[in-house]
Amino acid sequence: MTERPKPSADADPTRQALTKVQIDAGQQGMAPISFLAFAKDEPCLCDVFLPVVDPASKAVTMRLICPQGQAFKAEVWDHFSRSGLRGVCVKNLDLPLIFDAMTTRAQEKIADSAVSCPEKAGILKEMASMSVRVMFAASERDAENTELACCLAQRTVGMLLKEDEVLRNLSQLLVSGRTLFDHSINVCLMSLVLGRRLGLDKGRLLCLGLGALMHDVGMARVPAEVLNKPGDLTAEERGLIQKHPRLGHQVLSLAKSMPYDALNVVLNHHERADGKGYPTGVSESSIPYLARLVKVVDAYDAMTSPRPYRAALAPTEAAVMLLNQAGPDLDHAMAVEFIRMHREAFR
Numbered sequence: 001m002t003e004r005p006k007p008s009a010d011a012d013p014t015r016q017a018l019t020k021v022q023i024d025a026g027q028q029g030m031a032p033i034s035f036l037a038f039a040k041d042e043p044c045l046c047d048v049f050l051p052v053v054d055p056a057s058k059a060v061t062m063r064l065i066c067p068q069g070q071a072f073k074a075e076v077w078d079h080f081s082r083s084g085l086r087g088v089c090v091k092n093l094d095l096p097l098i099f100d101a102m103t104t105r106a107q108e109k110i111a112d113s114a115v116s117c118p119e120k121a122g123i124l125k126e127m128a129s130m131s132v133r134v135m136f137a138a139s140e141r142d143a144e145n146t147e148l149a150c151c152l153a154q155r156t157v158g159m160l161l162k163e164d165e166v167l168r169n170l171s172q173l174l175v176s177g178r179t180l181f182d183h184s185i186n187v188c189l190m191s192l193v194l195g196r197r198l199g200l201d202k203g204r205l206l207c208l209g210l211g212a213l214m215h216d217v218g219m220a221r222v223p224a225e226v227l228n229k230p231g232d233l234t235a236e237e238r239g240l241i242q243k244h245p246r247l248g249h250q251v252l253s254l255a256k257s258m259p260y261d262a263l264n265v266v267l268n269h270h271e272r273a274d275g276k277g278y279p280t281g282v283s284e285s286s287i288p289y290l291a292r293l294v295k296v297v298d299a300y301d302a303m304t305s306p307r308p309y310r311a312a313l314a315p316t317e318a319a320v321m322l323l324n325q326a327g328p329d330l331d332h333a334m335a336v337e338f339i340r341m342h343r344e345a346f347r
């Protein structure tokens with residue numbers, strides 16, 4: 001029997017490309033967001049479009065499904081919800097309006113003691129997902145959308161840190177989908193919980209959450225055929241993937257709201273203690289603490305996720321592999337604490 005390929009801590013978690021819809025939306029001056037940003041049966045703050053792909057030409061056209069001021073009808077909203085179809089688009093210039101409205105609604109829900117913990121968690125995850133989606137679709141010189149996405153991410157992480165009860169229920173929080181967005185959210189949530197256990201203060205936790213949420217944004221600039229390649233990569237293709245920390249750091253540096261320590265997480269999350277990591281190959285003492293933490297969580301989520309080129313590991317197998325790689329690659333103390341945390345959360 002042929003042995004299935006095993007993931008390693010450095011096997012990049014996120015060889016998943018952006019969809020054509022996301023790329024085309026960006027080129028058409030639009031941003032992909034979740035329809036959950038709109039309240040059922042309430043007038044829409046802006047025009048809402050559904051991206052439609054022509055099966056023959058693969059061209060993406062934007063169909064107006066709800067004009068500004070018109071109510072997002074309950075039956076359309078329910079249809080989206082049932083079908084699992086979450087992606088609608090709005091014009092870039094309408095994003096600030098939508099993000100502000102979402103934040104206000106989220107703050108109201110979070111403050112409402114009648115709202116359940118899973119519902120609060122769902123709202124915060126949706127906000128996190130939206131910030132990552134907009135970030136992934138932003139072009140490399142799109143300072144405006146980059147700033148907007150980072151501001152939304154900052155508000156979301158800030159709210160998450162205030163919600164003890166939400167973060168305590170880690171097992172209910174993690175996203176089971178296996179897209180790049182889901183991976184980003186999982187890494188953010190698990191990093192925050194691990195960071196708390198390791199005694200980080202609020203300011204550091206905020207940087208940690210932001211860096212973790214945006215750590216793989218540079219992947220949006222790696223060619224889709226490389227990201228989705230089912231077999232082994234050539235040295236040249238590996239070189240392209242290894243550019244993603246630097247590319248992510250570059251684009252996120254456009255945002256004034258992205259703190260220095262969070263940017264450092266993005267730049268250094270593939271460095272190794274033995275100096276064999278990338279993009280720079282710096283040694284352990286030069287790798288920022290927060291980046292080492294995200295690397296442990298990133299490795300675990302990568303190992304336990306299926307990819308087109310390999311199967312997923314079971315959590316116990318992943319725990320063993322994390323410990324095997326602790327030392328030269330992963331921070332040993334952090335890996336041990338992460339395994340403890342995970343065991344308690346899923347007991």
Ligand SMILES: [Fe+2]
Nearest residue numbers: 012215216270
């Ligand atoms: Fe990465």
